[in-house]
Amino acid sequence: MGFFQDMKSVFVKKELVFLESFKETEGVYSFLFEKEKDLTWKAGQHGLFTITHKKVKPSTKPFSISSAPTEDVIRITTKISDQPSDFKKALLELEKGMNMTMSGPVGSFQISDNSPSLLIAGGIGITPFRSMLKQLEADRSTEAKQIKLLYMDSENLFVYKDELDEMANNTSVTVTYLDSREHLFEEINKFTTIHTTNGTFLIAGPKSMVESVSGFLKNNGVSKKNIKRDVLDGY
Ligand SMILES: Cc1cc2nc3c(=O)[nH]c(=O)nc-3n(C[C@H](O)[C@H](O)[C@H](O)COP(=O)(O)OP(=O)(O)OC[C@H]3O[C@@H](n4cnc5c(N)ncnc54)[C@H](O)[C@@H]3O)c2cc1C
Numbered sequence: 001m002g003f004f005q006d007m008k009s010v011f012v013k014k015e016l017v018f019l020e021s022f023k024e025t026e027g028v029y030s031f032l033f034e035k036e037k038d039l040t041w042k043a044g045q046h047g048l049f050t051i052t053h054k055k056v057k058p059s060t061k062p063f064s065i066s067s068a069p070t071e072d073v074i075r076i077t078t079k080i081s082d083q084p085s086d087f088k089k090a091l092l093e094l095e096k097g098m099n100m101t102m103s104g105p106v107g108s109f110q111i112s113d114n115s116p117s118l119l120i121a122g123g124i125g126i127t128p129f130r131s132m133l134k135q136l137e138a139d140r141s142t143e144a145k146q147i148k149l150l151y152m153d154s155e156n157l158f159v160y161k162d163e164l165d166e167m168a169n170n171t172s173v174t175v176t177y178l179d180s181r182e183h184l185f186e187e188i189n190k191f192t193t194i195h196t197t198n199g200t201f202l203i204a205g206p207k208s209m210v211e212s213v214s215g216f217l218k219n220n221g222v223s224k225k226n227i228k229r230d231v232l233d234g235y
Contacts, residue, residue, distance in 0.1 A: 009105060070139075153177075
């Protein structure tokens with residue numbers, strides 16, 4: 001999706017009807033909304049979600065759409081601490097049938113068609129990758145592709161673990177869970193050694209993680225054009 005298409009869709013607010021929310025792991029919740037027929041997105045994109053049932057400041061925050069376009073819902077998954085922000089308190093108040101709005105979808109964080117891809121998630125950065133893997137599973141299009149997901153969470157709280165394991169079983173995607181940067185870099189190294197020039201690298205997570213992984217890749221000879229980054233700002 002190009003820049004101008006992104007800009008156009010940012011100005012169009014779609015009304016979303018809330019369906020349900022549930023706890024994924026400790027401190028992480030998913031929120032599901034009805035998906036209208038004409039609403040679609042590319043796996044990996046995000047939307048700008050606005051609280052409308054009460055006044056909160058800020059009332060709009062970006063979230064990756066963690067469901068795939070082929071699923072029948074809009075899903076966002078987010079960390080909520082014991083002392084949530086006003087925005088997240090308002091999210092937790094949603095009841096079935098209430099509304100939020102979404103602008104977008106926006107962003108160009110998407111898996112490339114042909115090259116071997118290494119997907120690197122830090123913590124809540126797993127959200128765009130859930131969408132991508134669900135889409136690949138639905139399209140049955142992984143057979144010819146080499147896709148590896150490295151999922152690092154220092155607290156060992158792997159969101160969607162059962163689903164990711166199932167997707168790995170149903171496709172040729174491999175998933176490796178890691179709880180330290182040291183092990184993450186070891187795994188990245190194994191991939192870059194083989195695919196330095198032909199691999200595509202997608203990194204999603206907090207800014208510090210995305211920057212250090214991106215720097216590591218560049219130091220290991222990976223070209224900047226083969227690195228895509230999704231910084232989940234706000235953490
Ligand atoms: C492209 C993009 C995609 C993103 N995708 C996701 C995603 O998929 N999932 C996701 O979780 N995030 C995502 N984010 C980040 C998201 O937009 C938020 O910035 C993030 O979730 C933090 O929101 P918050 O309301 O908790 O933050 P803040 O308001 O910054 O609060 C941070 C912390 O401060 C404390 N705090 C703030 N206000 C109060 C208060 N009134 N009372 C007490 N304590 C308070 C709380 O401990 C809170 O957890 C994305 C960001 C970008 C740019």
